[in-house]
Amino acid sequence: MPMLKDPSIKYRKFPSMNLPNRQWPSKSLDKAPRWLATDLRDGNQSLPDPMSVSEKELYFAKLVEIGYKEIEVAFPSASQIDFDFTRSVVAKAPDDVWIQALSPCREELIRRTIESLKGAKKAIVHLYLATSECFRRIVFGMSEDESVELAVRCTKLVRSLTKDDPSTAGTEWQYEFSPETFSDTSPEFVLRICEAVKSAWGPNEDNKIIFNLPATVEMSTPNVYADQIEYFCTNISERNKICVSVHPHNDRGCAVAASELAQLAGADRVEGCLFGNGERTGNVDLVTLALNLYTQGVSPNVDFSDIISVIKVVEQCNKIPVPDRAPYGGQLVVSAFSGSHQDAIKKGFNDREELVKAATDSGEISTSDAIKWQLPYLPLDPKDIGRTYEAVIRVNSQSGKGGAAWIILTQMGLDLPRGLQIAFSKIVQREAEVVGRELKGSEIEALFRKEYISNGFVLKEYDIVRVDEQSRKFVGSVEFDGREIRLSGVGNGPISSFTDALSNGFGVKVEVWDYKEHAIGQGSNVRASTFIEIRVDEKEKRWGVGIHEDVVQASILSVLSSFAAFL
Protein backbone atom coordinates (compact mmCIF):
# COMPACT_ATOMS: atom_id res chain seq x y z
CA MET A 1 0.00 0.00 0.00
CA PRO A 2 1.97 3.05 -1.19
CA MET A 3 -0.31 5.56 0.60
CA LEU A 4 0.15 5.50 4.34
CA LYS A 5 -2.72 4.77 6.68
CA ASP A 6 -1.23 7.34 9.00
CA PRO A 7 0.51 9.99 6.89
CA SER A 8 1.53 11.89 10.04
CA ILE A 9 4.46 9.51 10.50
CA LYS A 10 5.94 10.93 7.28
CA TYR A 11 4.44 14.39 6.76
CA ARG A 12 4.52 17.39 9.09
CA LYS A 13 1.57 19.69 9.58
CA PHE A 14 2.57 23.19 8.47
CA PRO A 15 2.68 25.38 11.60
CA SER A 16 0.24 28.27 11.75
CA MET A 17 1.32 31.69 13.05
CA ASN A 18 0.44 33.12 16.39
CA LEU A 19 -0.90 36.46 15.18
CA PRO A 20 -3.78 37.33 17.50
CA ASN A 21 -4.23 40.88 16.17
CA ARG A 22 -4.29 39.98 12.51
CA GLN A 23 -6.09 42.66 10.50
CA TRP A 24 -6.40 41.14 7.04
CA PRO A 25 -9.60 39.07 7.61
CA SER A 26 -11.72 42.20 7.88
CA LYS A 27 -10.25 43.95 4.82
CA SER A 28 -11.45 43.81 1.23
CA LEU A 29 -9.79 44.21 -2.16
CA ASP A 30 -10.56 47.56 -3.68
CA LYS A 31 -7.67 48.29 -5.99
CA ALA A 32 -5.37 46.47 -8.37
CA PRO A 33 -1.86 45.67 -7.17
CA ARG A 34 1.29 46.38 -9.15
CA TRP A 35 1.61 43.39 -11.47
CA LEU A 36 4.83 41.69 -12.50
CA ALA A 37 4.50 39.21 -15.33
CA THR A 38 7.17 36.54 -15.03
CA ASP A 39 6.02 34.40 -17.97
CA LEU A 40 9.28 34.95 -19.78
CA ARG A 41 11.40 33.95 -16.76
CA ASP A 42 9.65 31.68 -14.21
CA GLY A 43 7.18 30.55 -16.85
CA ASN A 44 9.88 29.99 -19.43
CA GLN A 45 12.27 28.11 -17.11
CA SER A 46 9.58 25.52 -16.42
CA LEU A 47 8.83 24.70 -20.07
CA PRO A 48 9.99 21.44 -21.62
CA ASP A 49 11.00 23.51 -24.65
CA PRO A 50 11.92 27.04 -23.55
CA MET A 51 10.92 29.87 -25.83
CA SER A 52 13.05 31.02 -28.75
CA VAL A 53 13.93 34.71 -29.11
CA SER A 54 11.12 35.23 -31.61
CA GLU A 55 8.58 33.49 -29.34
CA LYS A 56 9.72 35.64 -26.44
CA GLU A 57 9.33 38.73 -28.63
CA LEU A 58 5.78 37.75 -29.55
CA TYR A 59 4.92 37.04 -25.91
CA PHE A 60 6.53 40.27 -24.69
CA ALA A 61 4.53 42.29 -27.23
CA LYS A 62 1.30 40.65 -25.99
CA LEU A 63 2.15 41.40 -22.34
CA VAL A 64 2.75 45.04 -23.26
CA GLU A 65 -0.51 45.14 -25.24
CA ILE A 66 -2.44 43.75 -22.25
CA GLY A 67 -0.97 46.56 -20.17
CA TYR A 68 1.71 45.02 -17.95
CA LYS A 69 4.21 47.67 -16.88
CA GLU A 70 6.70 45.37 -15.10
CA ILE A 71 7.87 42.33 -17.01
CA GLU A 72 10.52 39.85 -15.92
CA VAL A 73 12.03 39.10 -19.29
CA ALA A 74 14.77 36.59 -18.58
CA PHE A 75 17.43 34.90 -16.46
CA PRO A 76 20.11 36.49 -18.67
CA SER A 77 23.03 34.51 -17.23
CA ALA A 78 21.29 31.22 -17.99
CA SER A 79 21.60 31.13 -21.76
CA GLN A 80 22.64 33.12 -24.79
CA ILE A 81 18.96 33.22 -25.86
CA ASP A 82 17.98 34.90 -22.58
CA PHE A 83 20.90 37.32 -22.79
CA ASP A 84 20.19 38.23 -26.42
CA PHE A 85 16.49 38.60 -25.76
CA THR A 86 17.16 40.95 -22.85
CA ARG A 87 19.38 43.03 -25.11
CA SER A 88 16.66 43.19 -27.77
CA VAL A 89 14.01 44.23 -25.23
CA VAL A 90 16.30 46.91 -23.85
CA ALA A 91 16.29 48.45 -27.31
CA LYS A 92 12.55 48.04 -27.94
CA ALA A 93 10.60 48.26 -24.68
CA PRO A 94 8.14 51.14 -24.40
CA ASP A 95 9.39 53.94 -22.11
CA ASP A 96 6.85 53.18 -19.40
CA VAL A 97 7.67 49.45 -19.10
CA TRP A 98 10.13 48.16 -16.51
CA ILE A 99 12.32 45.27 -17.64
CA GLN A 100 13.19 42.89 -14.85
CA ALA A 101 15.96 40.26 -14.91
CA LEU A 102 16.81 37.59 -12.35
CA SER A 103 20.15 36.44 -11.01
CA PRO A 104 21.30 34.22 -8.15
CA CYS A 105 23.72 35.63 -5.59
CA ARG A 106 26.81 34.83 -7.61
CA GLU A 107 29.15 37.62 -8.62
CA GLU A 108 29.88 36.60 -12.22
CA LEU A 109 26.20 35.94 -12.90
CA ILE A 110 25.18 39.28 -11.39
CA ARG A 111 27.70 41.09 -13.60
CA ARG A 112 26.36 39.32 -16.69
CA THR A 113 22.78 40.14 -15.72
CA ILE A 114 23.51 43.84 -15.31
CA GLU A 115 25.49 43.77 -18.55
CA SER A 116 22.38 42.53 -20.33
CA LEU A 117 20.33 45.44 -18.95
CA LYS A 118 22.78 48.19 -19.95
CA GLY A 119 21.07 51.05 -21.75
CA ALA A 120 17.54 50.21 -20.59
CA LYS A 121 15.23 53.10 -19.77
CA LYS A 122 13.82 51.33 -16.73
CA ALA A 123 15.33 48.18 -15.24
CA ILE A 124 14.76 46.06 -12.17
CA VAL A 125 17.62 43.85 -11.02
CA HIS A 126 16.22 40.88 -9.14
CA LEU A 127 18.40 38.74 -6.84
CA TYR A 128 17.26 35.63 -5.02
CA LEU A 129 18.66 33.56 -2.20
CA ALA A 130 16.79 30.74 -0.47
CA THR A 131 16.52 31.44 3.27
CA SER A 132 14.67 28.46 4.74
CA GLU A 133 16.42 26.03 7.08
CA CYS A 134 15.72 23.24 4.56
CA PHE A 135 17.50 25.02 1.70
CA ARG A 136 20.33 26.48 3.78
CA ARG A 137 21.13 23.04 5.18
CA ILE A 138 20.48 20.79 2.17
CA VAL A 139 21.26 22.99 -0.84
CA PHE A 140 23.88 25.52 0.32
CA GLY A 141 25.29 24.22 3.61
CA MET A 142 25.07 27.81 4.86
CA SER A 143 24.32 29.32 8.28
CA GLU A 144 21.96 32.26 8.77
CA ASP A 145 24.95 34.58 9.26
CA GLU A 146 26.57 33.37 6.05
CA SER A 147 23.34 33.88 4.12
CA VAL A 148 22.99 37.45 5.39
CA GLU A 149 26.61 38.15 4.54
CA LEU A 150 26.15 36.80 0.96
CA ALA A 151 22.90 38.71 0.39
CA VAL A 152 24.43 41.97 1.62
CA ARG A 153 27.63 41.51 -0.45
CA CYS A 154 25.63 40.82 -3.62
CA THR A 155 23.26 43.73 -2.98
CA LYS A 156 26.24 46.06 -2.62
CA LEU A 157 27.63 44.68 -5.87
CA VAL A 158 24.36 45.41 -7.66
CA ARG A 159 24.34 48.89 -6.17
CA SER A 160 27.89 49.61 -7.29
CA LEU A 161 27.08 48.46 -10.84
CA THR A 162 23.78 50.32 -11.12
CA LYS A 163 22.59 53.33 -9.19
CA ASP A 164 26.09 54.16 -7.86
CA ASP A 165 27.71 53.90 -11.29
CA PRO A 166 27.43 57.27 -13.07
CA SER A 167 27.95 55.58 -16.45
CA THR A 168 24.51 53.94 -16.06
CA ALA A 169 22.72 57.16 -15.10
CA GLY A 170 20.53 56.96 -18.21
CA THR A 171 18.76 54.01 -16.64
CA GLU A 172 16.21 54.22 -13.84
CA TRP A 173 17.10 51.30 -11.58
CA GLN A 174 15.03 49.40 -9.07
CA TYR A 175 16.25 46.57 -6.93
CA GLU A 176 14.25 43.49 -5.96
CA PHE A 177 15.40 40.94 -3.43
CA SER A 178 13.61 37.62 -2.96
CA PRO A 179 14.27 35.58 0.15
CA GLU A 180 13.41 32.47 -1.84
CA THR A 181 11.34 29.91 0.12
CA PHE A 182 10.07 32.84 2.24
CA SER A 183 6.95 30.99 3.35
CA ASP A 184 9.04 28.15 4.79
CA THR A 185 11.54 30.48 6.49
CA SER A 186 11.35 31.62 10.09
CA PRO A 187 9.62 35.05 10.00
CA GLU A 188 12.31 36.52 12.26
CA PHE A 189 15.09 35.45 9.92
CA VAL A 190 13.26 36.89 6.91
CA LEU A 191 13.10 40.23 8.73
CA ARG A 192 16.77 40.04 9.66
CA ILE A 193 18.03 39.36 6.14
CA CYS A 194 15.69 41.91 4.56
CA GLU A 195 16.71 44.63 7.04
CA ALA A 196 20.35 43.95 6.17
CA VAL A 197 19.67 44.01 2.42
CA LYS A 198 17.66 47.21 2.79
CA SER A 199 20.54 48.98 4.56
CA ALA A 200 22.93 47.79 1.86
CA TRP A 201 20.71 49.13 -0.94
CA GLY A 202 19.57 52.38 0.69
CA PRO A 203 16.04 52.84 -0.72
CA ASN A 204 13.93 55.96 -0.42
CA GLU A 205 10.22 56.70 -0.74
CA ASP A 206 10.56 57.59 -4.40
CA ASN A 207 12.62 54.55 -5.28
CA LYS A 208 11.46 51.79 -3.01
CA ILE A 209 13.22 48.48 -2.60
CA ILE A 210 11.06 45.53 -3.68
CA PHE A 211 10.95 42.67 -1.22
CA ASN A 212 9.41 39.76 -3.04
CA LEU A 213 8.16 37.15 -0.60
CA PRO A 214 7.59 33.91 -2.47
CA ALA A 215 5.67 30.82 -1.62
CA THR A 216 8.31 29.07 -3.69
CA VAL A 217 6.49 25.87 -2.88
CA GLU A 218 2.95 26.31 -1.61
CA MET A 219 2.95 24.43 1.70
CA SER A 220 0.09 25.86 3.74
CA THR A 221 -3.44 27.14 3.56
CA PRO A 222 -3.67 30.70 2.18
CA ASN A 223 -4.54 32.20 5.58
CA VAL A 224 -1.13 31.15 6.93
CA TYR A 225 0.58 32.87 3.98
CA ALA A 226 -1.52 35.98 4.66
CA ASP A 227 -0.38 35.94 8.31
CA GLN A 228 3.24 35.69 7.20
CA ILE A 229 2.81 38.67 4.87
CA GLU A 230 1.04 40.76 7.51
CA TYR A 231 3.75 39.92 10.03
CA PHE A 232 6.42 41.08 7.57
CA CYS A 233 4.54 44.26 6.63
CA THR A 234 3.99 45.31 10.23
CA ASN A 235 7.46 44.48 11.53
CA ILE A 236 9.84 45.57 8.79
CA SER A 237 11.24 49.06 9.42
CA GLU A 238 10.75 51.94 6.98
CA ARG A 239 7.68 50.32 5.42
CA ASN A 240 7.22 53.50 3.38
CA LYS A 241 10.44 52.73 1.48
CA ILE A 242 9.40 49.18 0.63
CA CYS A 243 7.23 47.61 -2.01
CA VAL A 244 6.04 44.25 -0.68
CA SER A 245 5.62 41.80 -3.52
CA VAL A 246 4.25 38.26 -3.45
CA HIS A 247 5.09 35.36 -5.71
CA PRO A 248 2.77 32.44 -4.96
CA HIS A 249 3.10 29.03 -6.54
CA ASN A 250 0.15 26.71 -6.87
CA ASP A 251 1.28 23.38 -5.40
CA ARG A 252 -1.87 23.04 -3.29
CA GLY A 253 -4.08 24.68 -5.91
CA CYS A 254 -4.60 27.79 -3.75
CA ALA A 255 -2.27 30.33 -5.37
CA VAL A 256 -5.07 32.68 -6.39
CA ALA A 257 -6.56 32.65 -2.91
CA ALA A 258 -3.11 33.06 -1.37
CA SER A 259 -2.41 36.12 -3.56
CA GLU A 260 -5.73 37.69 -2.74
CA LEU A 261 -5.36 37.17 1.00
CA ALA A 262 -1.74 38.36 0.82
CA GLN A 263 -2.98 41.62 -0.70
CA LEU A 264 -5.44 42.00 2.15
CA ALA A 265 -2.46 41.46 4.43
CA GLY A 266 -0.53 44.34 2.89
CA ALA A 267 1.15 43.13 -0.32
CA ASP A 268 1.48 45.88 -2.93
CA ARG A 269 2.59 43.81 -5.88
CA VAL A 270 1.92 40.35 -7.34
CA GLU A 271 4.17 38.25 -9.55
CA GLY A 272 2.64 35.55 -11.72
CA CYS A 273 2.04 34.19 -15.22
CA LEU A 274 -0.83 34.19 -17.68
CA PHE A 275 -2.99 31.12 -17.12
CA GLY A 276 -0.72 30.02 -14.29
CA ASN A 277 2.21 28.64 -16.22
CA GLY A 278 5.34 28.12 -14.12
CA GLU A 279 7.30 25.61 -12.08
CA ARG A 280 5.42 22.38 -11.23
CA THR A 281 1.73 23.34 -10.83
CA GLY A 282 2.61 26.84 -11.89
CA ASN A 283 2.81 30.41 -10.70
CA VAL A 284 -0.33 32.24 -9.70
CA ASP A 285 -2.59 32.90 -12.69
CA LEU A 286 -2.58 36.61 -13.56
CA VAL A 287 -5.68 36.30 -15.75
CA THR A 288 -7.78 34.95 -12.90
CA LEU A 289 -6.50 37.55 -10.45
CA ALA A 290 -7.24 40.40 -12.86
CA LEU A 291 -10.71 39.19 -13.84
CA ASN A 292 -11.58 38.37 -10.22
CA LEU A 293 -11.05 42.07 -9.51
CA TYR A 294 -12.96 43.09 -12.63
CA THR A 295 -16.04 41.05 -11.70
CA GLN A 296 -16.07 42.84 -8.34
CA GLY A 297 -16.21 46.16 -10.15
CA VAL A 298 -12.51 46.97 -9.60
CA SER A 299 -10.39 47.89 -12.62
CA PRO A 300 -7.42 45.51 -12.83
CA ASN A 301 -5.41 47.99 -14.98
CA VAL A 302 -4.84 45.26 -17.56
CA ASP A 303 -7.04 44.50 -20.51
CA PHE A 304 -8.32 41.06 -21.53
CA SER A 305 -10.87 42.34 -24.05
CA ASP A 306 -9.44 39.92 -26.60
CA ILE A 307 -8.74 36.88 -24.46
CA ILE A 308 -8.76 34.57 -27.45
CA SER A 309 -5.69 36.26 -28.94
CA VAL A 310 -3.99 36.06 -25.52
CA ILE A 311 -4.66 32.31 -25.36
CA LYS A 312 -3.31 31.92 -28.88
CA VAL A 313 0.00 33.58 -28.03
CA VAL A 314 0.33 31.74 -24.71
CA GLU A 315 -0.32 28.36 -26.32
CA GLN A 316 1.96 29.05 -29.28
CA CYS A 317 4.90 30.19 -27.13
CA ASN A 318 4.53 27.83 -24.16
CA LYS A 319 3.57 24.91 -26.35
CA ILE A 320 1.18 23.88 -23.58
CA PRO A 321 -2.59 24.13 -24.05
CA VAL A 322 -4.66 26.40 -21.82
CA PRO A 323 -7.02 23.93 -20.10
CA ASP A 324 -10.65 23.99 -21.23
CA ARG A 325 -11.67 24.69 -17.63
CA ALA A 326 -9.12 27.47 -16.95
CA PRO A 327 -10.97 30.22 -15.06
CA TYR A 328 -12.36 32.87 -17.41
CA GLY A 329 -10.20 31.86 -20.41
CA GLY A 330 -10.95 28.14 -20.85
CA GLN A 331 -12.99 27.07 -23.87
CA LEU A 332 -15.72 25.57 -21.72
CA VAL A 333 -16.09 28.10 -18.95
CA VAL A 334 -18.68 30.19 -20.74
CA SER A 335 -20.46 27.14 -22.16
CA ALA A 336 -23.44 25.38 -20.64
CA PHE A 337 -24.50 21.95 -21.84
CA SER A 338 -26.93 21.00 -19.12
CA GLY A 339 -30.60 21.77 -19.45
CA SER A 340 -31.22 23.62 -16.20
CA HIS A 341 -28.14 25.83 -16.70
CA GLN A 342 -29.18 26.62 -20.28
CA ASP A 343 -32.71 27.41 -19.22
CA ALA A 344 -31.52 29.80 -16.50
CA ILE A 345 -28.97 31.48 -18.79
CA LYS A 346 -31.53 31.94 -21.57
CA LYS A 347 -33.98 33.48 -19.09
CA GLY A 348 -31.14 35.62 -17.77
CA PHE A 349 -30.36 37.02 -21.21
CA ASN A 350 -34.08 37.69 -21.85
CA ASP A 351 -34.37 39.46 -18.50
CA ARG A 352 -31.29 41.55 -19.24
CA GLU A 353 -32.59 42.48 -22.68
CA GLU A 354 -35.84 43.69 -21.13
CA LEU A 355 -34.04 45.67 -18.42
CA VAL A 356 -31.73 47.25 -20.98
CA LYS A 357 -34.64 48.10 -23.29
CA ALA A 358 -36.66 49.69 -20.51
CA ALA A 359 -33.69 51.74 -19.28
CA THR A 360 -32.68 52.77 -22.81
CA ASP A 361 -36.23 53.70 -23.81
CA SER A 362 -36.60 55.87 -20.73
CA GLY A 363 -33.26 57.54 -21.49
CA GLU A 364 -31.86 56.34 -18.15
CA ILE A 365 -28.74 54.78 -19.70
CA SER A 366 -26.75 55.28 -22.87
CA THR A 367 -24.98 51.91 -22.84
CA SER A 368 -26.25 48.46 -21.90
CA ASP A 369 -23.11 48.07 -19.77
CA ALA A 370 -24.61 50.56 -17.32
CA ILE A 371 -27.05 47.86 -16.16
CA LYS A 372 -25.44 45.86 -13.35
CA TRP A 373 -24.58 42.34 -14.44
CA GLN A 374 -26.78 39.69 -12.85
CA LEU A 375 -27.11 36.51 -14.85
CA PRO A 376 -27.58 32.98 -13.55
CA TYR A 377 -24.42 30.86 -13.82
CA LEU A 378 -22.35 33.54 -15.59
CA PRO A 379 -20.18 35.65 -13.27
CA LEU A 380 -18.77 37.64 -16.20
CA ASP A 381 -20.37 38.96 -19.38
CA PRO A 382 -18.57 36.84 -22.02
CA LYS A 383 -18.54 39.75 -24.45
CA ASP A 384 -16.29 41.78 -22.11
CA ILE A 385 -13.44 39.37 -22.84
CA GLY A 386 -14.22 39.01 -26.53
CA ARG A 387 -16.35 35.86 -26.32
CA THR A 388 -19.56 35.63 -28.31
CA TYR A 389 -22.87 34.58 -26.82
CA GLU A 390 -23.15 31.84 -29.43
CA ALA A 391 -20.54 29.84 -27.53
CA VAL A 392 -22.43 30.09 -24.25
CA ILE A 393 -25.06 27.43 -24.82
CA ARG A 394 -24.04 24.16 -26.39
CA VAL A 395 -26.14 21.12 -26.92
CA ASN A 396 -25.65 17.44 -26.12
CA SER A 397 -27.73 14.71 -24.54
CA GLN A 398 -27.65 16.54 -21.17
CA SER A 399 -29.42 19.54 -22.62
CA GLY A 400 -33.02 20.57 -22.29
CA LYS A 401 -35.44 22.52 -24.44
CA GLY A 402 -33.77 25.86 -23.71
CA GLY A 403 -30.48 24.83 -25.29
CA ALA A 404 -31.69 23.99 -28.76
CA ALA A 405 -34.14 26.91 -28.63
CA TRP A 406 -31.24 29.25 -27.86
CA ILE A 407 -29.28 27.97 -30.84
CA ILE A 408 -32.27 28.50 -33.12
CA LEU A 409 -32.77 31.97 -31.68
CA THR A 410 -29.14 33.04 -32.08
CA GLN A 411 -28.63 31.42 -35.49
CA MET A 412 -31.99 31.94 -37.17
CA GLY A 413 -33.58 34.72 -35.13
CA LEU A 414 -36.59 32.49 -34.33
CA ASP A 415 -37.99 32.75 -30.81
CA LEU A 416 -39.72 29.39 -30.51
CA PRO A 417 -42.96 29.08 -28.52
CA ARG A 418 -42.70 26.87 -25.45
CA GLY A 419 -44.66 24.01 -27.04
CA LEU A 420 -42.39 23.96 -30.08
CA GLN A 421 -39.31 24.10 -27.83
CA ILE A 422 -40.52 20.98 -26.04
CA ALA A 423 -41.29 19.16 -29.28
CA PHE A 424 -37.98 20.10 -30.92
CA SER A 425 -35.92 19.22 -27.85
CA LYS A 426 -37.14 15.60 -28.10
CA ILE A 427 -35.84 15.43 -31.67
CA VAL A 428 -32.52 16.99 -30.68
CA GLN A 429 -32.19 14.69 -27.67
CA ARG A 430 -32.77 11.63 -29.85
CA GLU A 431 -30.17 12.79 -32.37
CA ALA A 432 -27.60 13.60 -29.64
CA GLU A 433 -28.04 10.10 -28.23
CA VAL A 434 -27.68 8.53 -31.66
CA VAL A 435 -24.47 10.37 -32.55
CA GLY A 436 -23.17 10.19 -28.94
CA ARG A 437 -21.60 13.64 -28.91
CA GLU A 438 -22.27 17.35 -28.82
CA LEU A 439 -24.36 18.62 -31.75
CA LYS A 440 -22.94 21.56 -33.66
CA GLY A 441 -25.09 24.63 -34.20
CA SER A 442 -25.23 23.89 -37.91
CA GLU A 443 -26.51 20.36 -37.21
CA ILE A 444 -29.24 21.67 -34.92
CA GLU A 445 -30.30 24.21 -37.50
CA ALA A 446 -30.39 21.51 -40.20
CA LEU A 447 -32.54 19.30 -37.96
CA PHE A 448 -34.89 22.19 -37.33
CA ARG A 449 -35.22 23.09 -41.02
CA LYS A 450 -35.83 19.47 -41.98
CA GLU A 451 -38.40 18.94 -39.26
CA TYR A 452 -40.36 22.21 -39.34
CA ILE A 453 -39.64 24.25 -42.47
CA SER A 454 -38.92 22.02 -45.45
CA ASN A 455 -41.94 20.26 -46.84
CA GLY A 456 -42.76 18.71 -50.17
CA PHE A 457 -45.21 21.50 -51.03
CA VAL A 458 -44.86 24.31 -53.53
CA LEU A 459 -47.41 27.06 -53.01
CA LYS A 460 -48.26 27.96 -56.63
CA GLU A 461 -50.75 30.80 -56.30
CA TYR A 462 -53.59 31.76 -53.99
CA ASP A 463 -56.12 34.40 -53.13
CA ILE A 464 -58.05 35.05 -49.95
CA VAL A 465 -61.23 37.03 -50.39
CA ARG A 466 -63.73 38.47 -47.96
CA VAL A 467 -67.08 36.72 -48.20
CA ASP A 468 -68.82 38.66 -45.45
CA GLU A 469 -68.06 40.17 -42.03
CA GLN A 470 -67.31 36.76 -40.50
CA SER A 471 -65.90 34.68 -43.31
CA ARG A 472 -63.02 34.52 -45.77
CA LYS A 473 -62.53 32.24 -48.75
CA PHE A 474 -59.23 30.66 -49.76
CA VAL A 475 -58.71 29.67 -53.38
CA GLY A 476 -55.41 28.49 -54.78
CA SER A 477 -53.24 25.59 -55.75
CA VAL A 478 -50.25 23.69 -54.38
CA GLU A 479 -47.91 21.23 -55.97
CA PHE A 480 -47.17 18.06 -54.03
CA ASP A 481 -45.49 14.86 -55.15
CA GLY A 482 -45.45 16.11 -58.77
CA ARG A 483 -49.20 16.81 -58.75
CA GLU A 484 -50.97 20.12 -58.78
CA ILE A 485 -53.87 20.21 -56.34
CA ARG A 486 -56.57 22.87 -56.44
CA LEU A 487 -57.69 24.03 -53.01
CA SER A 488 -60.71 25.94 -51.88
CA GLY A 489 -62.15 26.51 -48.39
CA VAL A 490 -63.95 28.93 -46.13
CA GLY A 491 -63.19 30.04 -42.57
CA ASN A 492 -63.36 33.01 -40.27
CA GLY A 493 -59.86 34.17 -41.20
CA PRO A 494 -56.99 33.44 -43.60
CA ILE A 495 -55.61 30.49 -41.63
CA SER A 496 -58.94 28.76 -40.99
CA SER A 497 -59.97 29.23 -44.64
CA PHE A 498 -56.70 27.65 -45.71
CA THR A 499 -56.99 24.68 -43.29
CA ASP A 500 -60.54 24.19 -44.53
CA ALA A 501 -59.19 24.17 -48.10
CA LEU A 502 -56.58 21.56 -47.11
CA SER A 503 -59.27 19.45 -45.40
CA ASN A 504 -61.40 19.57 -48.53
CA GLY A 505 -58.51 18.97 -50.94
CA PHE A 506 -57.03 16.01 -49.08
CA GLY A 507 -60.19 14.56 -47.53
CA VAL A 508 -59.00 14.93 -43.93
CA LYS A 509 -59.84 17.03 -40.88
CA VAL A 510 -57.24 19.75 -40.16
CA GLU A 511 -57.47 21.66 -36.84
CA VAL A 512 -55.26 24.53 -35.69
CA TRP A 513 -54.10 24.00 -32.12
CA ASP A 514 -51.64 26.76 -31.40
CA TYR A 515 -50.38 29.86 -33.19
CA LYS A 516 -47.57 32.31 -32.46
CA GLU A 517 -45.77 34.81 -34.63
CA HIS A 518 -43.10 37.47 -34.36
CA ALA A 519 -41.12 39.71 -36.64
CA ILE A 520 -37.52 38.98 -37.59
CA GLY A 521 -35.19 41.79 -38.54
CA GLN A 522 -35.96 45.47 -38.81
CA GLY A 523 -36.94 48.15 -41.32
CA SER A 524 -37.23 47.08 -44.94
CA ASN A 525 -35.71 43.67 -44.11
CA VAL A 526 -38.42 42.73 -41.67
CA ARG A 527 -40.03 39.32 -42.15
CA ALA A 528 -42.73 37.46 -40.29
CA SER A 529 -42.12 34.11 -38.65
CA THR A 530 -45.16 32.07 -37.73
CA PHE A 531 -45.36 28.92 -35.66
CA ILE A 532 -48.49 26.84 -36.07
CA GLU A 533 -49.40 23.59 -34.41
CA ILE A 534 -52.07 21.53 -36.18
CA ARG A 535 -53.80 18.22 -35.69
CA VAL A 536 -54.98 16.06 -38.60
CA ASP A 537 -57.71 13.46 -38.09
CA GLU A 538 -57.09 13.59 -34.35
CA LYS A 539 -53.60 12.20 -34.68
CA GLU A 540 -50.63 13.54 -32.68
CA LYS A 541 -50.21 17.31 -33.09
CA ARG A 542 -47.36 18.73 -35.20
CA TRP A 543 -45.66 22.12 -35.41
CA GLY A 544 -44.66 23.87 -38.60
CA VAL A 545 -42.78 27.09 -39.20
CA GLY A 546 -43.15 29.61 -41.98
CA ILE A 547 -41.02 32.65 -42.73
CA HIS A 548 -42.05 35.25 -45.27
CA GLU A 549 -42.23 39.00 -45.84
CA ASP A 550 -46.02 38.63 -45.78
CA VAL A 551 -47.48 37.40 -42.49
CA VAL A 552 -50.41 35.56 -44.16
CA GLN A 553 -48.11 33.73 -46.52
CA ALA A 554 -45.82 32.88 -43.58
CA SER A 555 -48.86 31.30 -41.86
CA ILE A 556 -49.82 29.30 -44.96
CA LEU A 557 -46.25 28.05 -45.25
CA SER A 558 -46.16 26.98 -41.60
CA VAL A 559 -49.44 25.06 -41.98
CA LEU A 560 -48.07 23.34 -45.09
CA SER A 561 -44.89 22.40 -43.19
CA SER A 562 -46.77 20.74 -40.38
CA PHE A 563 -49.38 19.22 -42.72
CA ALA A 564 -46.71 17.55 -44.87
CA ALA A 565 -45.65 15.46 -41.88
CA PHE A 566 -49.08 13.77 -41.81
CA LEU A 567 -48.96 12.63 -45.42
Ligand SMILES: CC(=O)SCCNC(=O)CCNC(=O)[C@H](O)C(C)(C)COP(=O)(O)OP(=O)(O)OC[C@H]1O[C@@H](n2cnc3c(N)ncnc32)[C@H](O)[C@@H]1OP(=O)(O)O
Ligand atom coordinates in the same frame (compact mmCIF):
# COMPACT_ATOMS: atom_id res chain seq x y z
C1 LIG B 1 12.81 29.49 -7.46
C2 LIG B 1 13.38 29.84 -8.78
O1 LIG B 1 12.72 29.76 -9.73
S1 LIG B 1 14.98 30.35 -8.83
C3 LIG B 1 15.39 30.52 -10.50
C4 LIG B 1 15.73 29.22 -11.08
N1 LIG B 1 16.05 29.35 -12.46
C5 LIG B 1 17.03 28.69 -13.04
O2 LIG B 1 17.75 27.96 -12.40
C6 LIG B 1 17.19 28.86 -14.52
C7 LIG B 1 18.57 29.27 -14.92
N2 LIG B 1 19.62 28.56 -14.25
C8 LIG B 1 20.76 28.24 -14.86
O3 LIG B 1 20.96 28.50 -16.04
C9 LIG B 1 21.80 27.59 -14.06
O4 LIG B 1 21.25 26.89 -12.98
C10 LIG B 1 22.81 28.65 -13.51
C11 LIG B 1 23.50 29.35 -14.67
C12 LIG B 1 22.14 29.69 -12.65
C13 LIG B 1 23.83 27.96 -12.63
O5 LIG B 1 24.34 26.86 -13.30
P1 LIG B 1 25.49 25.93 -12.66
O6 LIG B 1 26.58 26.79 -12.22
O7 LIG B 1 25.74 24.87 -13.65
O8 LIG B 1 24.83 25.37 -11.34
P2 LIG B 1 23.66 24.34 -11.14
O9 LIG B 1 22.47 24.85 -11.86
O10 LIG B 1 24.05 22.96 -11.43
O11 LIG B 1 23.39 24.42 -9.57
C14 LIG B 1 23.00 25.58 -8.94
C15 LIG B 1 24.11 26.13 -8.11
O12 LIG B 1 23.75 27.45 -7.71
C16 LIG B 1 23.59 27.50 -6.30
N3 LIG B 1 22.48 28.37 -6.05
C17 LIG B 1 21.18 28.10 -6.14
N4 LIG B 1 20.49 29.20 -5.85
C18 LIG B 1 21.37 30.16 -5.61
C19 LIG B 1 21.25 31.49 -5.24
N5 LIG B 1 20.08 32.07 -5.10
N6 LIG B 1 22.37 32.21 -5.07
C20 LIG B 1 23.56 31.63 -5.22
N7 LIG B 1 23.74 30.36 -5.54
C21 LIG B 1 22.65 29.64 -5.72
C22 LIG B 1 23.35 26.05 -5.89
O13 LIG B 1 23.65 25.87 -4.54
C23 LIG B 1 24.29 25.34 -6.82
O14 LIG B 1 25.60 25.57 -6.33
P3 LIG B 1 26.75 24.42 -6.34
O15 LIG B 1 27.00 24.14 -7.77
O16 LIG B 1 27.85 25.08 -5.65
O17 LIG B 1 26.17 23.27 -5.60
Ligand SMILES: CC(C)C(=O)C(=O)O
Ligand atom coordinates in the same frame (compact mmCIF):
# COMPACT_ATOMS: atom_id res chain seq x y z
C1 LIG C 1 13.16 33.64 -7.70
C2 LIG C 1 11.95 33.43 -6.86
C3 LIG C 1 11.15 34.67 -6.73
C4 LIG C 1 11.10 32.35 -7.38
O1 LIG C 1 10.90 32.20 -8.55
C5 LIG C 1 10.39 31.53 -6.42
O2 LIG C 1 10.69 31.59 -5.24
O3 LIG C 1 9.52 30.76 -6.84
